[in-house]
Amino acid sequence: MLRELLRRELLIAWRRPGEAMTPVVFFLVTSMLFPLGLSPDASMLRPLAPGIIWVVAFLAGMLGLQRLFRADYEDGTLEQLLLSPRPLTLIILVKAMGHWLVTGLPVVIGGAVVAAMLFVPARYIVTVVIGLLLGTPVLTLLGTMVAALTVSLRQASVLGPVLILPLVTPVLIFGAHSTTLAMQGQSPVQAFEALAAMLILSASLLPAASAVALRISHEG
């Protein structure tokens, strides 16, 4: 069942390429604007690069999250998921995984390009990628919970970012900090460990919380 559900998510994204590509295109284009808006000077951009990469990655992730359950809500497939005797927690975990594979993974790969563009030294680009690899799934899982809470609300696009901002702050801090530490010649391992801990916690708890939120939101 889980494989079929994941296949469905990927197939839908494949057949709606515009929607699937939006986050990574946003990520690349917005990141490109910083050298133009601030300065093309490497000494100015390099220290700002980790923060820019993480903030833009977060904003890019937010773009598609509102649609995560909204599309299913509008066409009635959400009712089918809610009425399935299969565990809703697992269904949500698979949906979040599919969403991350479609929107988060391209951002992780794009992160390497953006890091190079912002003059992050080549030997630290792998730090950026590892950080994004650990952190973006957490952003997706947090966004999944907020999307579940707001699925039936008309003002979801306004309420969503307000609800999620305090939740993602630690991820952004540790994510950006990992690259900054590496660029300062220190070990980023502790920051990675913090991100990994957040990922384990999020993957364990948030799908269940999202399932409850989705039922409450839908019943309301």
Place this chain on the structure above:
Amino acid sequence: MEALEVTGRSGRTVTPETGTADPHAVASLSVHDLELWRGDYCVCTDLAATVRPGQLLHLRGGNGAGKTSLIRVLAGLALPEAGEVHLGAASARHDATAYRAAICYVGHTDGVKRELTPVENLRLAACLSLKRARRGPESALERVGLGAHMNRVCGELSAGQRRRTALARLLVTEVAIWFLDEPLVSLDRTAAALVEELIREHLDRGGIVVLATHQPIELAGLDVVAIDLPQGGGLC
């Protein structure tokens, strides 16, 4: 067969038409003291009903009477203000997994992904169910007259063809109770007759059908329990 009874606070009692269903296949669907409000509008209070295998529960009423609200509560998609819905011993609220394993719901919206083909939609529906029917997606689509379109994405199909895809979901899952909310919407006469035929077959197998519609549907000869929801007042 024992007479069925549906009562509300208004004292309304609707006795069923005669029927011929096999009462042994599945447990009865029973509603106890159900109270349902939609905002300030009372849909029903103290509603009690028992629907036995082979019987059809027909929720009747005009637009806005609360048919969809009531069928959603009976399907376990929404919570009532008070009361319980049971399938045998399984409560829709407290034994939700067992209850959900026994039902299939075709709602107002089709529950069909437009990016997927009818076959892909049905394959997922079968996976979401615990008990798949012997009939596969292709066979189910042939049965509802979509054999020629089963590999086109649903976004390219007409509203009626998407509705047929939704109805084919009933055939790929082996469940006891069908919840059908306005199943005839967007369907032509041939497809409407097919729905009536599917309902008859399901009831003949000892299944239960809960039907909400304001459209004319041929139910002659079926064992029907009816709940009339008056427009503007509900059963309060």
